[in-house]
Amino acid sequence: MKTEERPKELKSDSLFVNLGPQHPSTHGVLRVGLTIEGELITKAVPDIGYLHRGTEKLAEVRGYHHCVVLTDRWDYVSAMPNNLVFCLAAEKLMGLKIPPRANYLRVLMCELNRIASHLLFFGTYGIDIGAFTPFLYAFREREMVLDLFEMCCGARLTYNYIRLGGVMADVSEEWTAKTKEFLGYFKPRLDEYDTLLSFNPIFLARTKEVGKISPQEAVNWALSGPNLRGSGILYDVRKSDPYSSYEEFDFQVPLGKEGSCWDRYFCRILEMRESLRICEQALKALPPGETMATGVAKIPKPAPGEAYAHVEGSRGDLGIYLVSDGQASPYRIHVRAPSFMNLAILEKILVGNKVSDVIAILGSIDIVLGEVDR
Amino acid sequence: MTEATPTPPAPKPSPAPAAAKPAPAPKIAMPTPVLNHSAGKLLTTTRYWPTELWANPWASPNYRRGALMLAAIIGGVLLTGAAVGELSRWGDKIYALIGAFVASQGWPQNTAEGAWILLKALIVLHVILINGLWAIWWERKISAHIQSRVGPTYSGGFHGWAQTIFDGIKLLLKEDITPDAADKWVHALAPGIVVAPVVVAFAPVSFGTQLSAANIDIGVLYVFAFAGISVIGIVMAGWASGNKYSLLGGLRAAAQIVSYELPRAFSVVPVLMLAGSLNLEAIALAQAGYWHGLVPRWFLFYPVVGQIAFLIFLIASVAETNRTPFDIPEAESELVSGFHTEYSGMKWSIFFLAEYGYVLLASFLLATFFLGGGAPPLAQLGFIPSWIWMLAKALLMMFIFLWTRWTFPRLRADQLMDFNWKFLLPWSFANIALAGAYLLL
Amino acid sequence: MIGYFKDVFSGAWAITQGLLVTLRYLFKPSVTVHYPDEKLVPFEKFRGVLLFDPETCISCNLCVKACPSNCIALENATNPETKKKIAKVDWYSIDFGKCNFCRLCEESCPTKPKSVWHALDYELVFNKRDEMVRCWKAGFPIIGKYFDRKEKAFKDPEGQVPIHSVPPRHLG
Numbered sequence: 001m002k003t004e005e006r007p008k009e010l011k012s013d014s015l016f017v018n019l020g021p022q023h024p025s026t027h028g029v030l031r032v033g034l035t036i037e038g039e040l041i042t043k044a045v046p047d048i049g050y051l052h053r054g055t056e057k058l059a060e061v062r063g064y065h066h067c068v069v070l071t072d073r074w075d076y077v078s079a080m081p082n083n084l085v086f087c088l089a090a091e092k093l094m095g096l097k098i099p100p101r102a103n104y105l106r107v108l109m110c111e112l113n114r115i116a117s118h119l120l121f122f123g124t125y126g127i128d129i130g131a132f133t134p135f136l137y138a139f140r141e142r143e144m145v146l147d148l149f150e151m152c153c154g155a156r157l158t159y160n161y162i163r164l165g166g167v168m169a170d171v172s173e174e175w176t177a178k179t180k181e182f183l184g185y186f187k188p189r190l191d192e193y194d195t196l197l198s199f200n201p202i203f204l205a206r207t208k209e210v211g212k213i214s215p216q217e218a219v220n221w222a223l224s225g226p227n228l229r230g231s232g233i234l235y236d237v238r239k240s241d242p243y244s245s246y247e248e249f250d251f252q253v254p255l256g257k258e259g260s261c262w263d264r265y266f267c268r269i270l271e272m273r274e275s276l277r278i279c280e281q282a283l284k285a286l287p288p289g290e291t292m293a294t295g296v297a298k299i300p301k302p303a304p305g306e307a308y309a310h311v312e313g314s315r316g317d318l319g320i321y322l323v324s325d326g327q328a329s330p331y332r333i334h335v336r337a338p339s340f341m342n343l344a345i346l347e348k349i350l351v352g353n354k355v356s357d358v359i360a361i362l363g364s365i366d367i368v369l370g371e372v373d374r
Numbered sequence: 375m376t377e378a379t380p381t382p383p384a385p386k387p388s389p390a391p392a393a394a395k396p397a398p399a400p401k402i403a404m405p406t407p408v409l410n411h412s413a414g415k416l417l418t419t420t421r422y423w424p425t426e427l428w429a430n431p432w433a434s435p436n437y438r439r440g441a442l443m444l445a446a447i448i449g450g451v452l453l454t455g456a457a458v459g460e461l462s463r464w465g466d467k468i469y470a471l472i473g474a475f476v477a478s479q480g481w482p483q484n485t486a487e488g489a490w491i492l493l494k495a496l497i498v499l500h501v502i503l504i505n506g507l508w509a510i511w512w513e514r515k516i517s518a519h520i521q522s523r524v525g526p527t528y529s530g531g532f533h534g535w536a537q538t539i540f541d542g543i544k545l546l547l548k549e550d551i552t553p554d555a556a557d558k559w560v561h562a563l564a565p566g567i568v569v570a571p572v573v574v575a576f577a578p579v580s581f582g583t584q585l586s587a588a589n590i591d592i593g594v595l596y597v598f599a600f601a602g603i604s605v606i607g608i609v610m611a612g613w614a615s616g617n618k619y620s621l622l623g624g625l626r627a628a629a630q631i632v633s634y635e636l637p638r639a640f641s642v643v644p645v646l647m648l649a650g651s652l653n654l655e656a657i658a659l660a661q662a663g664y665w666h667g668l669v670p671r672w673f674l675f676y677p678v679v680g681q682i683a684f685l686i687f688l689i690a691s692v693a694e695t696n697r698t699p700f701d702i703p704e705a706e707s708e709l710v711s712g713f714h715t716e717y718s719g720m721k722w723s724i725f726f727l728a729e730y731g732y733v734l735l736a737s738f739l740l741a742t743f744f745l746g747g748g749a750p751p752l753a754q755l756g757f758i759p760s761w762i763w764m765l766a767k768a769l770l771m772m773f774i775f776l777w778t779r780w781t782f783p784r785l786r787a788d789q790l791m792d793f794n795w796k797f798l799l800p801w802s803f804a805n806i807a808l809a810g811a812y813l814l815l
Numbered sequence: 816m817i818g819y820f821k822d823v824f825s826g827a828w829a830i831t832q833g834l835l836v837t838l839r840y841l842f843k844p845s846v847t848v849h850y851p852d853e854k855l856v857p858f859e860k861f862r863g864v865l866l867f868d869p870e871t872c873i874s875c876n877l878c879v880k881a882c883p884s885n886c887i888a889l890e891n892a893t894n895p896e897t898k899k900k901i902a903k904v905d906w907y908s909i910d911f912g913k914c915n916f917c918r919l920c921e922e923s924c925p926t927k928p929k930s931v932w933h934a935l936d937y938e939l940v941f942n943k944r945d946e947m948v949r950c951w952k953a954g955f956p957i958i959g960k961y962f963d964r965k966e967k968a969f970k971d972p973e974g975q976v977p978i979h980s981v982p983p984r985h986l987g
Contacts, residue, residue, distance in 0.1 A: 069915050132521070133837060152860070206785070781837045
């Protein structure tokens with residue numbers, strides 16, 4: 001926000017408050033300029049760009065294999081779908097055929113990563129609302145998922161695991177055993193989360209009836225992911241445009257009823273349960289075979305053309321538009337970052353709420369600033 | 375590709391980098407990877423997965439040690455309380471000694487009285503200061519274990535018992551920053567105004583049967599009156615900081631604390647009716663005896679009336695001390711700590727001292743009003759001195775304070791008001807009526 | 816009226832259950848590691864600090880091309896008599912200030928055993944900027960040295976100690 005936009009003459013009863021960029025609840029470096037009267041918000045302007053690293057531009061001077069490393073840095077709490085979406089787009093251009101085992105591993109990793117990402121949401125949302133303990137519980141479980149990732153690909157956040165033509169490495173027997181152990185451990189924990197936070201009367205009071213988004217609004221503001229589904233609209237890329245053999249899995253898409261903060265929150269909790277189901281199925285039916293397609297060039301130079309691929313990332317419809325001019329690096333890439341799209345609606349739904357609700361709504365939208373600013 | 379790399383520093387051609395002909399590389403021993411372990415023990419096998427750990431907790435020596443520690447701490451605190459309580463037996467002797475000394479010097483008799491009061495005030499002051507030291511450590515340990523962590527472990531050697539002491543030293547030595555926009559005088563005065571009433575309010579609190587600094591007949595009123603003053607300090611802190619978040623926090627605190635005074639006071643009225651006195655020691659004594667020789671006649675066990683009064687008083691006390699779920703004046707995630715955002719060093723820690731002082735005050739009041747003060751839960755346990763029972767009950771109440779803080783989310787400011795005016799207050803009124811009916815029956 | 820009491824009791828029950836969850840964890844063992852006293856050894860594939868072996872390197876430049884952030888640089892050794900390049904490395908450097916820890920260099924390395932590979936060390940800390948650029952030459956240890964620009968000399972990186980209880984290179 002430019003300085004001119006600030007109210008020049010503050011009325012005696014309104015106050016301009018900078019929420020961020022250094023604030024415990026902005027989940028990174030978002031700044032929201034709030035005009036408040038007492039505790040009531042009259043105007044809210046989200047201000048982004050503090051974490052801009054220009055990855056879209058950087059990709060134009062890097063090879064296709066190198067771009068996968070860049071994608072890790074968009075949504076750093078769930079980097080697997082980022083890897084996947086770039087690989088899908090590039091594979092479309094190159095016409096690669098992915099072996100089934102690699103496809104299953106991609107699904108497995110993306111779902112595990114969705115669990116990790118939603119756990120982070122669960123924990124930080126608890127902190128936003130004032131409960132500190134769920135945060136530590138969520139991190140305890142998330143640590144196990146990250147251990148699994150460390151075991152199969154060597155990194156805990158920036159995986160670079162899904163590569164052009166397949167995945168980086170096959171998983172071991174030990175890994176599958178450990179994953180099963182985790183899945184068995186995690187189910188009862190989800191029930192505990194429900195008792196601890198989801199159905200706590202205080203939590204319900206804070207999040208139900210707050211920050212409602214009608215289905216019409218949700219579509220108009222191009223929301224996606226749990227934020228859209230919380231408003232009761234059935235749109236999930238895994239169902240509507242299946243990729244990476246998602247059509248072979250049996251899972252439900254949880255929907256909210258009224259689009260309040262609690263609905264968005266609970267959609268994510270239910271999605272974790274569905275992810276668990278997908279993981280179990282993937283582990284059970286993991287086909288044998290190669291994990292990397294044959295004929296992936298060391299320095300790929302796809303034929304000139306353009307491709308669009310999108311996946312259901314942890315935060316919504318993550319898309320990538322890739323243009324190739326036949327050179328070793330992409331001519332242009334553009335990312336449809338779900339966090340960025342979801343953020344825009346803040347301006348509308350914050351108005352008329354209390355200061356405490358700002359935090360509740362901001363948390364329920366679940367943005368990652370690395371993806372917003374790219 | 376290569377031009378962007380910083381050229382490594384002047385690689386001079388080494389004098390004899392290679393022989394005339396690069397001989398096939400000799401079979402060298404494979405270099406092992408490195409792991410920096412200059413300090414610490416490497417855990418090669420354990421990944422600390424909860425699945426492994428929770429299968430059989432008693433197998434882990436750490437867990438056994440922790441259980442032992444818990445027992446030792448509770449025992450230690452109770453023993454300390456007992457030791458302090460034992461000292462109180464000498465109270466009359468010390469008073470006589472002072473009187474004899476004053477008489478021998480030929481000073482007026484008031485001197486002995488004054489010295490005695492000063493001595494008692496000093497002892498009560500220490501209760502609050504030392505409580506701050508150990509309660510913060512206790513809170514950190516409890517919260518840590520609730521959250522599957524361990525909390526402070528290093529300072530002092532034994533499970534970080536000295537952590538708060540070192541923290542206190544650090545805070546004392548820290549630079550005291552007053553913001554430029556602050557109202558200097560008010561800013562400096564606020565912590566004092568918050569902490570002074572809690573010290574004063576401790577005067578009539580009894581630490582066991584017949585064990586209080588001042589036996590005031592209107593003890594209950596006195597405590598509530600002084601405990602209510604601290605809100606002024608909080609509003610001053612919020613206003614004087616010159617920070618918008620602090621201002622919001624201060625205003626929220628004013629609304630909250632003033633509102634919760636009402637149900638807190640009214641919830642005690644049934645107790646006062648049943649006990650027939652405002653004197654804290656008399657209230658504790660009124661709960662002596664047992665029903666059928668088994669259930670103690672504590673006000674907590676009076677059917678319906680006692681439980682409602684207890685719950686309302688507990689909830690209102692949590693709200694009075696600004697702790698979760700009623701910590702909206704501080705609200706870390708919203709107001710960035712609210713009224714004490716702009717405080718640092720000792721001024722900041724004084725706020726904490728006051729908070730834990732209030733928690734202790736509320737715990738003692740709960741124990742006095744509802745748990746029979748220093749009375750043992752079973753007549754057979756009467757040989758244990760009353761101050762141990764008092765301390766144990768107060769500790770239990772304090773644990774409830776800590777426990778709720780680390781379990782619940784925070785209410786919104788308007789919901790907090792709703793809860794107070796539409797739920798707690800009507801019920802506390804209804805409870806007074808119930809108590810009346812109980813007395814009539 | 817009945818609904819009101821029902822609400823009150825169901826709320827109280829939910830709150831009690833929440834309290835019981837936290838109480839249960841109070842008596843369960845904690846899952847944390849006392850970090851500087853106890854250190855977890857990462858899994859075998861962990862991508863820690865990069866190591867380099869100047870003896871096996873054939874100076875093929877594949878790792879330089881594979882690196883997404885241009886953090887590797889190397890110079891061929893030359894035969895002092897013929898002034899021709901030979902398949903040995905003269906110097907090799909990795910800028911850990913830029914490194915992504917993505918393992919592309921290790922994967923592209925054609926030698927056997929790998930000349931550049933990820934160790935398990937996750938405690939990569941630097942006291943000065945110079946230390947970020949790690950250099951290797953013939954005769955340097957696998958953890959390399961850094962060039963102190965003030966003192967114009969190669970120095971050992973501080974705080975890295977080799978141990979021998981961890982399995983060696985994961986790939987190759």
